Amino acid sequence: MENKTLMTDFYELTMAQTYFDQGEKDKKAYFDVFFRESPFHGGYAIAGGLDGLVEYIKKFYISEEDIAYLRSLGNFTEDFLSYLKELKFSGDIYSVEDGTPVFPNEPVITVRANVIEAQLIETALLANFNHATLVTTAAKRITTAASGIPVMEFGARRARGIDSAIEASKYSYVGGCIGTSNVLAAKMYDIPVLGTMAHSMICDADNEYEAFLAYAKSNPNNCVFLVDTFDTLKSGIPNAIKVANDYLIPNNYPFKGIRIDSGDLAYLSKQARKLLDDAGYADAGICLSNGLNENTIKSLIDQGAYINSIGCGDNIAASLERIGGVYKLVAVEREAKLIPKIKVTNDIMKTINPGYKKVYRFYDKKTGYALGDVLALADEVIPEDGYTLISPTEEWKKTYISGYEVKNLQVLVFKNGKQVYEVPSIQERKLYCEEQFRTIYPEIKRSVNPHEYYVDLTENLLGLKKKLIRNSMNFVHS
């Protein structure tokens, strides 16, 4: 089951048949991928999923078996099926790089392709983008809440299936986790693999000391004892200390620490710290886990809990949020002329930004901070010396900026169907993500009520948008 090309919505094919019959199969269409609101009521998302996208596009191919299936549905003409059989993705894909902070309503990915190809890839592209971006963002938010305390990704068992778990482990590392418990993901992407021990082993042994000792003998360099099976303070920590005294230290192994997975973590961590310190193990770390999320992590820190590391499961790999990335037609080419497209929604100012566009980000030359983004028509030139940002919804709000460096945020990933961009390694993406995240003002990154990052339109683009909205209204009311 390696060919996943048909992971597409059926209407992409019925529309494709229509385009084909209309002789429009080679018409170039432009689609933007964007989201309308940042997840977690936050001020940003972190783009993810470029490797998954590249893999899908490179393997895009409708097999004989697929054709036989499609034929059996009785909806498609033989001419069209023959066309599908030969189909490869031959278009261009621009994308923001993985790890980049991105904001509502800006094109994270832009596809320019024959309309049938562009439509057929929509579903898989979005499923991949939505998952990867959500996980990367969740990891970034949780590691940000942890304020430098290392966060380990432990969520594979709670993910949405086995493959989804592998992807979650990968993107959580890009988003800021220091490693994962998922051995396969660690192996595939060269991510640090981490873990402690499970309650089952201690329950099995009945005797906590014996269980710890056996584990220590077999894993002498990796001893983080899970201390909450019976009683964290009365049994778990004393037994961990005893094993350190009896076995680890006499044999020159480190006593790495303990993990607490239940109970009042703030209270227990403080008492644990005292017990460990009093026993002479100031270096033994305290790992906390148990459904931790941004709020509980912040609260633990506020309460002065002692935390050396955090294990995070559900809330990264299976967070209860969505990105809701969409894929919208923004332009077509007719006789080599670019025709911008729009879909007017009930809330008119929430209407999509039309046209073939570029996203530019302004970085303050002095501070390095990102001042804002501007969406421009693809052929516009952004001045390098000074620029007036105009709010797209409140035009009287103008901000003149200068002393910036401006960056075209999207890179060309596929050119005429050929991959022209090498997706950086997971490690490189992680570093890039950290670096780019530092360019975002703290007010935007605030977990509650963040300031809204500027995503503005050039005057040309705003003018075009207004004109298209007006035309569309005329159309409706004519």
Next chain:
Amino acid sequence: MENKTLMTDFYELTMAQTYFDQGEKDKKAYFDVFFRESPFHGGYAIAGGLDGLVEYIKKFYISEEDIAYLRSLGNFTEDFLSYLKELKFSGDIYSVEDGTPVFPNEPVITVRANVIEAQLIETALLANFNHATLVTTAAKRITTAASGIPVMEFGARRARGIDSAIEASKYSYVGGCIGTSNVLAAKMYDIPVLGTMAHSMICDADNEYEAFLAYAKSNPNNCVFLVDTFDTLKSGIPNAIKVANDYLIPNNYPFKGIRIDSGDLAYLSKQARKLLDDAGYADAGICLSNGLNENTIKSLIDQGAYINSIGCGDNIAASLERIGGVYKLVAVEREAKLIPKIKVTNDIMKTINPGYKKVYRFYDKKTGYALGDVLALADEVIPEDGYTLISPTEEWKKTYISGYEVKNLQVLVFKNGKQVYEVPSIQERKLYCEEQFRTIYPEIKRSVNPHEYYVDLTENLLGLKKKLIRNSMNFVHS
């Protein structure tokens, strides 16, 4: 990337090394999979994922490449690595069948295997179970809310990755959807494939009538027009009717209907019904979509909306819920003797049910309704003529039942590592799910404040549980 055996948490391996070093690799351990609360604040879940489990277990194999990776970590002995290289899953797996309504704290899956094997499969087993069960349950709840109105699964683009989408489409069908828009899932599992059209095609054409007409000509037997691109009542429906009049009907094609994807669906559907009826198209259906969930579907029905079908995306394939299935040690064998195990939690009565158990369901012979489940020790015999159900948390609550048929809910899926159960087809599972769902009292299936289904323990099991809790307490306080 076909071998996913290592999709396991690292601690499974460090514990395995420990068991190996202790000479306990062949010790039989028993693990139960269960969840603690029904998702969606509901009264039930629907078990799913047996095919995924079978596939994982059958392919369980640690390759040379995996071994090389594990060796590189420096944690494992060569003896242990040699052992892993030869390892196959050789245990027994019992499971409730896919599509069965299941309830908190009862073992949906029970694994009896050499402890190392049993631990190594935990992570993938849970990721698969949690995803499949969540989707099946979400689909069952939404289709139940729809009270017989067909629900189509449209959520692939919102799922947690491409593979997760395929699984979601599959299990949503088991849970009650009539089909999916996901072409690959439809092909793989012989599920009806469904779809309408997208806004992009209409935006592209500018002229809604021309777009509808072109679509109708290419898909004359599949005409459900998306009517909300410009103005549902003033433009979309009149244009759909015009295409029916001008093309479909004169050519003996059916006018299947319209889809409304935005705006006030209750109001619009009523107006739409009138417009269609007035034009002589009482048979043209109205499909509603737009982030519909249980509540909005119920509300639409309450308001008397006209709905012939529902397209459901996010809330099945990417529902904001979790099952939180866990995998807990319940027994081990020592010298062929079964030793029950327990892990006492802070809330003592929420402590897991210990021992190697069976789940029995009592069905009323007259009505067919399920009267309750009882968890029994594996060697207990449940009387066929009369039985007293005892609440495990409130022992004074006793209910005598008779005139029932009793069913052992779990089937043996693997025996000594050999698959001995053929997972029924998706279609069979769907029918089985419907049939079993009908056996559950409506009060249990109620969407808000459902009555709690009885999941009781036999006197023997309850006695054992109390004894183990007592012993465990003594241990802690000794």
